[in-house]
Amino acid sequence: MFALSVARRYLLSNPAQTGLLISGVALGVMAFVFITALIQGLAIRLTDDVTANSAHVSLEPPTRVARVLPSPDADVESTAIVSTFQRRQIRAWSSTVALLRSETSVSAISPQISGSAFLVKGEAVAPVAVTAIDPLGLDAISPISTEIVSGDSGLGADGILIGVRLAENLGLSAGQPVLFRTDRGVDRLLIVRGIFQTGLQSLDERVAYLSIQTARPLFLLPEGVTNIEVKLVDPARAREFAAFMAEATGLRATSWQQKNANLEGALAAQAQTGTLIQIFSLISVLIGIASALSLSANRRRGEVGIMRAFGVSKRFIAAVFVLQGLLIGMVGASLGCVGGFALCSWLATMTKPDGTTALPIAPNEGGYVAVFLLTTLGAVLASVIPARSAARLDPLEAIQQ
Amino acid sequence: MSAVLDARGIGMTFRNGDELTEVLKGVDLKLEPGELAALLGASGSGKSTLLSIVGLLLRPTLGTIIIGGQHVEGLSELERAQFRNQRLGFIFQFHHLLPDFTATENVAFPAAAPAGGITPAMRSRARELLVRVGLSDRMDFPATRLSGGQKQRVAIARALMNKPDLVLADEPTGSLDRVAAEQVLDLMREVNREDKTTFLICTHDEHVAARCTRRVTLKDGRVEGVLASQ
The missing domain is CATH 2.40.40 (Barwin-like endoglucanases)
Known part of the structure; x- marks a missing residue:
């Protein structure tokens, strides 16, 4: 593809500027990876702390409530009063345990x-x-x-x-x-x-x-x-498994997430904060790409004008600039992912004096695929405005300048 | 043989706010195959505007244009771009070579861009043209390492790449020293003579016009005179 070759030449023609631009993208991606790995690591650590010493799903007898009983006599209703002295228990617990043993997700x-x-x-x-x-x-x-x-x-x-x-x-x-x-x-x-x-x-x-x-x-x-406590291979599936057990046994099944609603809320709030930081770092990357390509399009007005004069299509001109964005995005995102992983891996090895890890960071949870795709796609979108501006350039005006 | 260019009643009026400026007032211009014509005129006479209209870079307000037997007024933007690419060649005062490409790549560019790449045949033709313009030892030089005269010769070779019906040159020697300007003029004359390529050279330089086979002089947007020379 000739447009790709031209885009590559344009980028290589000024290695210092291209290097700075790619470094900017890579730093933005590294920030994204770091924040993602930190938030995920914190969530994993908090979840582990909670789930390590407690059940993932608790099965208990259903809550007893007073209820209205239907009567054959039309106007008469009666209420069943439940004894609160009688201890609630699971009598057929052996069959429930047998059912749990048959589930591969139960550990x-x-x-x-x-x-x-x-x-x-x-x-x-x-x-x-x-x-x-x-x-x-x-x-x-x-x-x-x-x-x-x-x-x-x-x-x-x-x-x-x-x-x-x-x-x-x-x-x-x-x-x-x-x-x-x-x-x-x-x-x-x-x-x-x-x-x-x-x-x-x-x-x-x-x-x-x-x-x-x-x-x-x-x-x-x-x-x-009185209760059957269950641990799962994957604690994240506890809510789903609790629903299954409640349906299958008629028991009250409570997941660890339901027991720790505050933790879940805190993790969600933390994730939202992280998302905001990630969005801002991506936006700054994309603004950098858009402004650099706009400057490039402006600097190359004469060349673009002569290309348009000898009949090169607007689509070709636009493709040259969009492909520059794509290359910058891909290379910057790749370097940022590698750099982010290296940074997170290094930080994960740092320990406090008591031997525990200094930062609850999870290097494998840096959202690498997401940030690579988002940055690459964003870089392409960021290049659309300078690409359109270059493609729409009046050749006569550009040549005469 | 039909005319390479047959422009009739070309009028061009520019609007600047409420002010209308009539730059061309019913210009007729006809070029036969193999002509080397100079378009002369003082600054503001409309010669560059006429060249841009003939080169399909501007749409005239009035008139009809036939190039190589084809009416071009009704062409869409895309068709005009394709027409420029296939049937016209351009040489400008400032060469506007692509600085990141070699001389060969610059020459091949008009053919390569629509085709999606430089084929061996394109490369071969580009090299033939560079030999023709006397740059056989500069074929793989980046454009940035060529002198002003060499760059303009590359621009001439680029204009000839797609074997155009008509080459339009706007002050092609305007930015060159006298020696380089002579070489470029000689080259255009040689190509015109040997290949029968038709040239329309826009210039205000009498010396350049004197080397052409016909002189068309514009004054105040009208053809003042047509003079065959030599």
């Missing part, structure tokens, strides 16, 4: 009895949120066994695991007995087998783990479970 399942209790040590009393689980699946949802700082994670028949702050509050250490009193008024002496430290205050101060078999008589649940 871990944890049937649980959750409830409230008090730990009593002498005169000290502390409320705890109890999570009773199968000891073999202790780490299914949250890796508690790796966070034991005292004792061990073996629950046994009379064991309990508590957080480090709770242990401090009650003056407990591993191996000591503690009185466990449920909200059903059942008491039992348990042994603190291990003390964990997750770093999350809510967990370290308020949560206690025990075996599901130990919990059954304490919470008066000989067969059922």
Whole structure:
């Protein structure tokens, strides 16, 4: 294509100017890549922090509500009153677990009895949120066994695991007995087998783990479970999977996104801010291209005029300038993507004194395809105005100047 | 043989706000094949306007133009561009070569642009033309490395690339020193004589006009006189 050859010659005729122009595009693209990788990295880190120690989907019995019952007698209605004393439970939890096991998107399942209790040590009393689980699946949802700082994670028949702050509050250490009193008024002496430290205050101060078999008589649940916690291979699909499970089982299924609506809102706001920055960096790139090509078209008025005089079509002239935009966009975007990836990769290796990464940046999430296509397309669009102006040049006027 | 150019009753009026300026007032001009005609006139006489009209760069207000037997008044913009490309050659006072291209590429450009590239045949013809204009040792030189006279010779070769019916030259020696101007004039005469290519040279230089076979003098937008010479 001859127009492409002419466009290339025009760009190569002034290497310094073309180099500066391409560098400007590349810097804009690098800024885009950096912002995208940073926002994505932050979202990934926040999501990981939330999903690493909690279930992606929680299945619970449906909420019981008082409801109007139809009556064969036309004018008579009756209301079903639901007992609030009766503990809500999933009786047929085995079949639900079997269904979950058949799903390849599920990575871990944890049937649980959750409830409230008090730990009593002498005169000290502390409320705890109890999570009773199968000891073999202790780490299914949250890796508690790796966070034991005292004792061990073996629950046994009379064991309990508590957080480090709770242990401090009650003056407990591993191996000591503690009185466990449920909200059903059942008491039992348990042994603190291990003390964990997750770093999350809510967990370290308020949560206690025990075996599901130990919990059954304490919470008066000989067969059922109160909830089934599920982890997925892809946490992002939790909402979709929760809808599927709710439909399939009739249970109330809640995704981690629904439980953390504030986080989702914050991530969305962050993404919007990032989008604005990305748009402005792209606009500045495109203005740069448009102005440089306009200057070029103006500088080459004489040449364009003589081309038009000897019959070269307007389309050919326009193509020369549009192709310059395309080449600048493609080369600049390519260099910007490579430079952006290198910058993000380098930043990702930087660590704080405590060994954690300094910036939550995800070099692989720089939006490379999007920025390449947007920049290239934008560069072509930015070149349309100078291209049209060059193509519309009156040859006589241009030659006489 | 029919005339290469037959322009009749050419009138041209420019509007500048409310003011109308009549530059050409019913000009007739006919060129036979192989003529080397000079279009003379003082500044403002309308000679450049007439040349632009004949070169299909301007549309006249009045009149008809037949070039190579074809009426050109009704052609669209695209058809006029194609006509200029295929049937006319242009040489301007300032050569306007493409500085990023070699002499050969500049000569081949009028043929290459519509065709989408320089074919071997185009390159070969461009080189033949450069030999013809005495630039056999400058064929692959970038245009920027040629002297003023050499550039104008490349412009002449470029004008001849598509074997035009008529070559229009506007002050072709106006920006050259006397020696270079003589060489360019000799070259145009040689091409005219050997190839029977028709030239219409717009000039205010009597010396240039004296080397042509016919002189057409314009004054105040009208043909004042036509004089055959030699």
